Amino acid sequence: MPHEQTPAELTFPVEERFDGCTLRDFIGRMGVSAGLVRQVKRAGGFFADGRPLRTCDRVAAGMTVRFALPPEPPTTVAPQDLPLTVAYEDEHAILLDKPAGTAVHPTLNYADGTLANAYMGLLARRGKAGVFRPVNRLDRNTSGLVLCAKNAFAAPLLAESAEKWYLALLEGTPPAEKGLIDAPIGRAPGSIILRCVCSGGKPSRTEYQVVRRCGRYTLVWARTLTGRTHQLRVHFAHIGCPLAGDDLYGGGRGAIARHALHCGCIEFKRPADGQTVRVESPLPPDMAALAKCDGDLKIL
Template identity: 50%
Template sequence: MKLIFPVPPEADGALLRNFLRRCAVSTELARAVKFHGSGFWAGGQPILANRRVEAGQDIWFELPADGAGVAPQPEIPVQAVYEDAFAIVLDKPPHLAVHPTLNYPLDTLANGYAARMEARGESPVFRPVNRIDKDTSGLVLAAKNGYAAPLLARNVEKLYYAVVEGELPLGKGVIDAPIGRQAESIIGRCVTPDGKPSRTEYTIIRAEHGLSLAACVPVTGRTHQIRVHFASIGHPLAGDDLYGGSRERIGRQALHCAEQRFRVPEYEMTPEGIRITAPPLEQSRAVTVKSPLPPDLRALFGEDPLEI
């Protein structure tokens, strides 16, 4: 895949390395292009990082080839709810791991993604920007190439819906408490003075039948953050038996990634490649993707709690 960056008048005379930084080309990618790829080009001529670019030039490079990725499994469900040249958002069902681990070497979202992209002749390498637990449902944002991965990772915002035990007061709240590993546990986390700073902002939308529906924004991105934070205030997620929740009403933690907001470069597809029409660090397109509350979470209230 070729990426093309036109040099605007205000970048005339800039060193190539500085122009690439302005175009959000990471240092890691620049090194890969230099040492393992086609190098950088100004029109039809190669150009080095210490050379100056000129207004009106097209600076371009080929993205280095990806590896094979994980084993493709076309039988794994993959529902894409948004896709462009740089990003893809998948709506993951519960009970499906995002990527292979020691416990789940196959049958993951990554395996289904690899099959989908391989069938289309695109890179099968799965680059998730956010990861959600196996039993959490909802949106997973992935970068489609090495250029997009760091660009997306630094600007994504997420909204989760969580059903927690107990009836909390309606309205806004904040849980600001450090999270670290539970003693002698590989998986478990807990609120601890020795943990990393962690902040969850939430709004209680509905509270009845001994449950509360919370719209949560994890300001930080710690492992199990929403689950641990609500458990720490005595309101574990319904179904989350790892942190004290009951599975009497639902057989998994009642957590759903419902909305993601991120920005992608303005671009156009041309016969030559992908032409970035504006420097991504200065101008980009805002994207918002949503996923409805899944049936098992709606059923906890007997109706869709978001429609009341």
């Protein structure tokens, strides 16, 4: 897939319905965040038809509002020439397909070789500057799609619109073909890593639907309605169906070397025009082998 250039300048034609709005209201309706407005004002300001505009000025139908995106902040993430699968790309967003075993960000234990290093390497090969802005994050051993914003304008819009679905391979059989797990999650006593269902935890809700049963395993689509650490892993263990390979939460490691979880679908609105984009990623070979399928599974 040919890559899309990241714009250095954004333009917004003023339609008749916005005639007479203040610039502040107009660009807010276009999805420009208050934080970005402040950055643009410091970096050079807004213009229409060749003249500068203050945010309190009014716009008129037929104008085209323009502004330069502010320079990218410095980053400490080193570019590395690593394999990287780009599942989708436009001028504001890029969707990366992360393999299991790759950390998203550098950490004390994984200082390099991360998805961030690979992305910065991609930018370096293209002769571009930028920073790594993931909208969703996956555990190191969770595979699948990671949506990233290419600029400060796109980041909040993508974060607001993104919907994610996961494929999870469970040990055992859930109590119903389709269900909602509504159980609060908090830290497990004495651990900074483990989470558990507990009365004092934060509200946590997970939807799931069975895709296929395959011997001792069940493949499900799942979606988190809240964003808790380890939510899917904890919730499925709570109903007696831990993820295959998830020895942290009661799953067995005999058949697969990592917890069997894959971000298989992301849907979001394109920042440029609000059109919905939906991208799916096939089930990776280790999970497909246990599920006895070819990996090409569609959302029901």
